[in-house]
Amino acid sequence: MDALLFLTFAGIAVLCAINLILQTHPISSALSLVGVMGALAVLYLLLGGAFIAAVQLIVYAGAVMVLFLFVIMLLNAQAERTTSKPAIRAWVSVPLLFTFVILLASLIIQRAPAGAAVRFGEFTGGSVANVGRALFTTYLLPFEITSILILIAILGAIVLARKEI
Amino acid sequence: MNFYIVTLIKTGLVAAVLLTFCAYLVWIERKVLAHIQLRPGPYRVGPHGLLQPLSDLIKLVTKEGVIPANVNMFYYLLAPFLSVALALVSIAVIPFGPVVEVFGVKTQMGLTDLDIGVLVVLAMSSLGVYGMVIGGWASNSKYSLMGSLRSSAQMVSYELPMALAIVAPLLLVNTLSFREIVAAQEGFYFGVLPKWNIFAGPLPQAFSFLLFMIAAFAETNRVPFDLPEAETELVAGFHTEYSSTMFAAFFTAEYASITTICCVASLLFLGGWHPLWPAEYGSDFAPVALFLGAALILFFHGAQAVKARMWDRFTFPAFGVVMLGLAGLFLVPFLKPLLVPLFWFAAKTGLLIFVFIWIRGTLPRFRYDQLMRFAWLTLFPAAVVNLLVTGLAVALTTN
Numbered sequence: 001m002d003a004l005l006f007l008t009f010a011g012i013a014v015l016c017a018i019n020l021i022l023q024t025h026p027i028s029s030a031l032s033l034v035g036v037m038g039a040l041a042v043l044y045l046l047l048g049g050a051f052i053a054a055v056q057l058i059v060y061a062g063a064v065m066v067l068f069l070f071v072i073m074l075l076n077a078q079a080e081r082t083t084s085k086p087a088i089r090a091w092v093s094v095p096l097l098f099t100f101v102i103l104l105a106s107l108i109i110q111r112a113p114a115g116a117a118v119r120f121g122e123f124t125g126g127s128v129a130n131v132g133r134a135l136f137t138t139y140l141l142p143f144e145i146t147s148i149l150i151l152i153a154i155l156g157a158i159v160l161a162r163k164e165i
Numbered sequence: 166m167n168f169y170i171v172t173l174i175k176t177g178l179v180a181a182v183l184l185t186f187c188a189y190l191v192w193i194e195r196k197v198l199a200h201i202q203l204r205p206g207p208y209r210v211g212p213h214g215l216l217q218p219l220s221d222l223i224k225l226v227t228k229e230g231v232i233p234a235n236v237n238m239f240y241y242l243l244a245p246f247l248s249v250a251l252a253l254v255s256i257a258v259i260p261f262g263p264v265v266e267v268f269g270v271k272t273q274m275g276l277t278d279l280d281i282g283v284l285v286v287l288a289m290s291s292l293g294v295y296g297m298v299i300g301g302w303a304s305n306s307k308y309s310l311m312g313s314l315r316s317s318a319q320m321v322s323y324e325l326p327m328a329l330a331i332v333a334p335l336l337l338v339n340t341l342s343f344r345e346i347v348a349a350q351e352g353f354y355f356g357v358l359p360k361w362n363i364f365a366g367p368l369p370q371a372f373s374f375l376l377f378m379i380a381a382f383a384e385t386n387r388v389p390f391d392l393p394e395a396e397t398e399l400v401a402g403f404h405t406e407y408s409s410t411m412f413a414a415f416f417t418a419e420y421a422s423i424t425t426i427c428c429v430a431s432l433l434f435l436g437g438w439h440p441l442w443p444a445e446y447g448s449d450f451a452p453v454a455l456f457l458g459a460a461l462i463l464f465f466h467g468a469q470a471v472k473a474r475m476w477d478r479f480t481f482p483a484f485g486v487v488m489l490g491l492a493g494l495f496l497v498p499f500l501k502p503l504l505v506p507l508f509w510f511a512a513k514t515g516l517l518i519f520v521f522i523w524i525r526g527t528l529p530r531f532r533y534d535q536l537m538r539f540a541w542l543t544l545f546p547a548a549v550v551n552l553l554v555t556g557l558a559v560a561l562t563t564n
Binding site: 027031034050051053054055057058061062063066067069070073074127128 | 240279280281284285287288291292294295298299302310313314317318320321324341
């Protein structure tokens, strides 16, 4: 059951990712990215990361991508016009891509230590309480530094967007 | 195997009840608005217009579904589907009552109970904006596009105060699972005051409740925050170009999300299915008294029917008998543990839904700049301060 769900949603994620590249209209691409994020959330859920899955949906799919769509609609971006493609591009790039993927896969299979495979339902430390405790004890310093970084980024954005006085 | 069968039965039951309720919510809304604004509501189709939702449904389904020229077909058809699906999904994590035993099968009332139930509701509500955004954009109409731009900005803005208003009561109950949230609100102070989160110590969450309800109005695009479909400016906003079944889908989505958010409010703040006063003082007989009272009123009005509405002489007593039957159901010992919690939950949720309709009949619409200013300069700081004060109170009182 777990494996079946994994294959289904991994397939959806990969298909959406490919669609994201193939689509010419920015809105279609953005919505494909939403699909990728939704499928990833299900994968997190399968692996026991319930909190991460919910946050993935709330923050990425529910807020970040909505803002993306908002900007694309405001700018009224049209479908991209592609220039004529040289034929050699397809002949070289597709085999190159496959070689790269095969190399990467074989490297992972060789280097990964035996018995380190992920098993569904094995990891149970993904609840909200566990994540919260880890963030506010073990990883307190990185967490606080990240939040200050984000605060600085927000201030920077406000300063840049401010009208000249 | 048993689990799948029980889940399937429960899913069917919940879906049927929810969808029927959404249809009748339209009728309730029109009736209540009619009473508020002193004009006749639907009363021709069936007794007191009770068959109105059915005829509305037949009308909408049999109407020609017009698809305007130059729309983006795929997204145009996807949007209403997405809207209604996302609005219906979050009911799955809402519990309606305690764990009960029906025909020897022990099961919880409600479809599922997740450790992250609250987060799932938030996620689905934040994803719900896609239906509107995609629909408005794919319609290829400036009014629809304006509506969907407004809705995306509005919903992203109001999600923040809503989430912050939810976090404050969560500090008191220390869990994200709805069932445990309700369990934490069981009991009474001094034997009478319920330990609901709006009354609970160390800091009663009445202000969080107010913030949550305001944000909930914006999240469900209801008056006074129905800017995405402001009909005086935008024809009908994001669903201007939709007709027939697809329009009905947007309509259903709106009522389903109102129902869900009112369920969430009564679970988080109003103690879910726990009664208003202890069972020692006879709270189990409150539904009986209520339905008996309703039956008496119906019989009384049936006897006094005016000549212009002759049918009231028969329909009012008929509904009175129905009410008597309902009152009788609450006296059956076998059904009591099932129905009494359900009654309290339905009463609280129903009251909140009534408030939604009441506000629609009362308040005018915000202007768009007022809406955004209110979200960011009033509601958001208020929610942050409320959260900090609650956190301080909790930190001072525990250990």
